[in-house]
Amino acid sequence: MSKSVHTYSDREKSAFVNFLNSALSTDLVIKEAGYIPIDPKTDQIFTSIKDGKLLAHLCAWCAPGSIDLSKMLQPKAGKPLNPFQISENVKYVLKCMRDAGMNLTTIGASDVTEGRAYMLFGLFFQLFKKGNDRLLQEEIQRARNRMMEMGIAFDEAKMSPDRILMDFFNEGSQLMDSKKQARSVKEVADLNLIASTFASRCPGKFSTSFLQGDQASMAKKIIEVAKEIGMPDSVTAEDLVENNSQLTMMFAQQMAVHFIQVPKPSDQFLIDFMKNACPGNLKITFDNVLENDCLFELIAKNAPETITKQYVKTAPIQQKAEQLCKVIN
Template identity: 25%
Template sequence: MEAIKLQKKYPQFSQPEVMSLVSRFKDMDIDGKGSITKQEAITALSSGHNSEGTYDSVRTTLKEVQVDSSGKIELEDYIDLIAKLRQGRNKTAGVAIGSPGKSRVVVQGSNSNIQHGILPDELSAFTTHINGVLGGDPDIGDRLPLPTETFQIFDEARDGLILCKLINDSVPDTIDERVLNKPVAKTQFKPINNFQMTENNNIVISSAKAIGCSVVNVGASDIIDGREHLILGLIWQIIRRGLLSKIDIKLHPELYRLLEDGETLEEFLRLPPDQILLRWFNYHLKAANWPRRVNNFSKDICDSENYTVLLNQLVPAQCSRAPLQQTNLEQRAEQVLQNADAIGCRKFLTSKSIVVGNPKLNLAFVANLFNTHPGLEALEESERPVIEDFDAEGEREARVFTLWLNSLNVEPGVYNLFEDLKDGTVILQAFDKVIPGCVTWRRVSKPKEGQELSRFKCVENTNYAVELGQANRMTLVGVQGADIVDGTKTLVLGLVWQLMRKSVIATLASLSKGNNREVTDSDMIRWANDRVKAASKRTTMRSFKDSTLKTGHFYLDLLDALKPGYVDYSLVYEGRNEDECTMNNKLAISIARKAGALIFVVPEDLVEVRPRLGLTFIAALMALGQ
């Protein structure tokens, strides 16, 4: 009966064909519920003797099939999908257009009038990286390796697990993986549902922001929907963060060798990691007596000459300068990559992406090369104290404030808090985000592209920022604009903290119903204690300096009060030592992110009971609880 009905609706199929398709569908519907997952449909129709098209053509055509809110594929949806595929729909899906190296795969945006381009070289490089670093993982290793030439990565990323694992690979211990929602045991595989996917992707978004990724206009639903350009952009930022995190003088004291004449260590450390990489590249070119220098990761590298010399300088026994004799640029680039392969560094780049000067892939290649073969002479004992004595004052608070400023989408992004606020433009943008309309922009001097403001103009801008702070009841006694320009750490931290606190209070006020009174520290403490007590928990907090907070028990009890059942108390330690306290606070942070809170602190901030940072954590939970 069902086959007859379907044959009438889809007359292009003969009755035997419909019967055959119904039989194929039932073979896939193992549990007999009358539906299969989208991924099962794509896999079945793009592989084996029943193939109806490529992975990407099936995937793209499936978007045209009207499935119900569950997202499951029922029998009629399955027949409709095959009918559309046999009409030749989306045959070229996933096929790149344009010249080699610059070709793009066009994907549809959220709006029918918007399209986005994806570079196949980037898709392939990032997928290959994921296959390499996550292969063998106990939770997702069986999914790998993923094809590097299709869009399957975007479907596999939907449940958040691959992205969470990638974040932990880039910045270890960012996420407590015990809180992740995972499919049921392999023997009776059952994928997680949309709600569980949302929780995992809440962790992805909040954790990505917490490690310094710029995550703008990306939400959990975008990942679940498989929005290709957004997911690929997020993957790149996570990979980039991991590669550049190792360019750190604490990990590589020999970076001290890169200081230029008259440059102080503090001045050098103000450079963002990509600029330090260029400095490192040029250091080796100079040591090789090579006349050229690189100022970017695109046009200065695309002829492969500088790469040839760099590799030869790093590992001369295995990397010759023979590529310089090759006149064909693509063949020269391939010879460079063969040299890189000889030293275990052929990663991210293809010969075409070198020639066209892809800046992302070149940056990734150079960062990986530095991490593998820095080629810098170890420091003498007499030089070491210069490094070891350096300790950035307020480093932990500065880290959190930097992440918070970047979450406001200020331009340019903040890398070094004390350096990047000097001209006043970023802090004034932050004021305007926190207190909309408070900045009269005609009073603000802005630097021309590629230029810096004069000190006089910087002081004018920062004086205006101080004036705005005072007008909005911030305590800025003795603070002048020149203090911000000079990077006086305690005063910069004080100003940014008060602005961040005002933002937190404004958020809480907007969530409270009909109460226009400003939320105080005491209000937050009272609210937290009341919620914990109402849930029949015994922990309390006296203040944000309360030393008992270090165990993480109060935070976990508060989270369980807000989201009953979220805390698995079998995972909670007594907090007898610092390691146990760290594990508890790591658990609390990941649970908060799972619930949708935006958390910038790291476990050490809570273990050390830093009052300002503890306040931001409680405030984030309070916003969640409203």
């Protein structure tokens, strides 16, 4: 049986290296040992991971608790590890990655120690997905903690990273009156869906004709704004236009991590006020506390002349909250 392989482009390599450099930027052990920063324009990444140490630290970052770094064999008396010891380290790291849920069925220790680029990209993207799932999971946990403190019910089925991703993009698409919807997590890697969601999150940075432009123009503007707001510089406009599924999904995950926020404690008064002010048949939950219909019902009941429904549909959450405060006060 032949192994499946993952072909890759220089842009994929650059995207992963930028992700790795960012993820381990505060890891003093790795930095002081000279493993990072890695130059994304070279093939340094394939040699840097050969001994397993960099891979082990990245695994620990992407999936906290998945690996015990103290179990890695270390050089003694100034002598470097021999090939057998290096192989044992790599085997241990790969086992920990598999145990953490990463799909590495075609990757063996020799692929890492020999720097087989065509095999390693499957491993790289598994790490990237796990790392972004971790960041989303941290947001989910903070949200869960806040909701429990507030006594607000939540649906566990809606709290998985994949469901959060889908809901995030589908909501953004709806806010821009787009009919495009993701029916599975893989479908969020779509330029039109990304464009609608980006425009809904940063309305002041996009013209009204943005979504009617050609794909090259949309992608160029998206990347331009992404850099302005501090998103990781790992994907290019060309990647989005060419619909590179791996890189487009990478960008989609980074968007979700960047934009998803957890309400501050001061938002409790908004929740309480809305529960009292909104119609009885409108269920107030964490998920819809500042969504269109809920907010519009509140304002329409208390001060219908202050705001239009179109504003509620397109304004960012912060502006909605500010307007709500004006209505309340």
